[in-house]
Structures are given as structure tokens and as C-alpha cells.
Amino acid sequence: MLEETVRYGILFWVPLLLDGILSGNFNGKSAVTSFADPKDQAWYSAKLSLLSAILYVSAAIVMMLVAWSSKRHRGRNLHLAIPLVCSGVAFICIPIATQHSGTVAGFAVLCIADACTWCVSGPALSWPAEIFHGPARASGIALMNTCGSAGGIIGPYLIGYLSDHYSYGVAMTTLGVFMLAAALLFGTFPGASKADKEAALAAEQSTSTSHPPVETRTGAEKAAESA
Numbered sequence: 001m002l003e004e005t006v007r008y009g010i011l012f013w014v015p016l017l018l019d020g021i022l023s024g025n026f027n028g029k030s031a032v033t034s035f036a037d038p039k040d041q042a043w044y045s046a047k048l049s050l051l052s053a054i055l056y057v058s059a060a061i062v063m064m065l066v067a068w069s070s071k072r073h074r075g076r077n078l079h080l081a082i083p084l085v086c087s088g089v090a091f092i093c094i095p096i097a098t099q100h101s102g103t104v105a106g107f108a109v110l111c112i113a114d115a116c117t118w119c120v121s122g123p124a125l126s127w128p129a130e131i132f133h134g135p136a137r138a139s140g141i142a143l144m145n146t147c148g149s150a151g152g153i154i155g156p157y158l159i160g161y162l163s164d165h166y167s168y169g170v171a172m173t174t175l176g177v178f179m180l181a182a183a184l185l186f187g188t189f190p191g192a193s194k195a196d197k198e199a200a201l202a203a204e205q206s207t208s209t210s211h212p213p214v215e216t217r218t219g220a221e222k223a224a225e226s227a
Contacts, residue, residue, distance in 0.1 A: 002182040003084065003124070004148035006091075006175045007117050009155030013163075014055060014114075015048050020168045021106040022048075026098045051107065055114045062115040067122030076130070079123040081187035084179050087116035091176030095169030113172075117179070124186075 010017070020026040023033045035041040062083075070079040090113035098106030128140035162171035 001147040001151040002178045003120065004151030005155040005158065006178050007155070008152035009159040009175060010114060010117060012156040013159045014052050017110065017168060018048050018051050018107070021098050021103055021110065026095055026106065026168045055111055058111050059115040059118040063119040063121060066119040070123040070126070076123050076127050077187055077189065080120050081183045083116040083120050084183035084186060087113050088176040088179030088183060090116060091172045091179060094172045
């Protein structure tokens, strides 16, 4: 739930976070930048949209790499804990980088934080398949999604409250603490045993290799062949 709180909070607040970085008001109370000229306002809004796209393109690339590495090495704990630690540290460093090193540094650190937040989706969602078997697997995935949905409600409201009453910097520091706590939980969780991992791998291989060919002939073709 901690991870989903951060993820959904960032998802809804990325344009305003970028606005705070570009306007230099990241460590003050939230305020939306506005221009008197409609053309300037349209260009600024387009720039925020393009920067948001860059965030998620980088996150998609890192997500694919982490998912590939997790499937190959079967180290779910490390593939969850390490990105979460990097994400937590990056969130805490965003206000520091923005204040002392400028807009480019703040945006770069936000890219790192966002990529490390999203890249754990693959290993996290595949974990129940290793731990649970049979009907319990579906229940485990459902429970994980339910907790994630609760985080999706808390995250946007939490960032909104902290940014309105304090600053975006305080909100990002809070999210960083959440990610470090999630990294601690994932890193110390016992996870699947060696036997469970071998059983999951065997089931995956048997599923991909033992399906019989699907019959595609029609009834007329079968009758003609038998005749």
C-alpha cells in the first residue's frame, strides 16, 4: 500500500510538480503558474505535457529492464528493494536538487524517482505466483490489488494536503520516507522458498510447451477428409 500511495500520488500530481520545478516554487506552497497571454499559457501547458511524457518514457524503459532481470535471476526481493531505496532517496533529494542546482537537476532527479517507482510493478505482481498456488494465488493477487486501491485513494489527497499547507518539498520528502519503508518491508520479507520457485518455474515451462495444438478445421473439412 505504501508503494501504491506514492505511485498514484505522483500519477495525479506530475503536471503540478513539474510546474513547481519550472517556476522555482517547489519549496513554497503550491501555486499554478499563469500567463496573461493565452499563447504563452498554451505553450507552457504543452511544455508540461511533453516533460510528463519524458518521465513515463524513461519509466517504461526501466520497467522493462527490471522485469527482464527479475525473471532471469529470480531475485524478487532485491529487484523490489533496490529500486524502492533509489526511489525514496531520489524523492528526498528532489527539493534539494531543485533549490541548489536548478530546474534541470530537479527534473532529472524526478525522472529517477518516477522510473524507480514504476519499475517494481512487474516483480511485485509476479510475486504471488511464486508464493501461492491454486485458488490461493488468485486471492493473493486480489488482496494485493485491494491494498493498492486504498493507496490510490490516499496518495493524491496526501500530496494535495501537504503541498497546500507546507510545500511540494515536504510532500516529496514524505513520499521518500514511504518508499524507504516499503523497501525495508520488501527486503526483509522471506518471499518464496526454493521449492516454490522451482515449482513456479516448472509450471511456467509446462504451460508454454505442453499445450496441444488447437483444432482449426471445420466440420465440413473433417467430413471430406474421412470420406
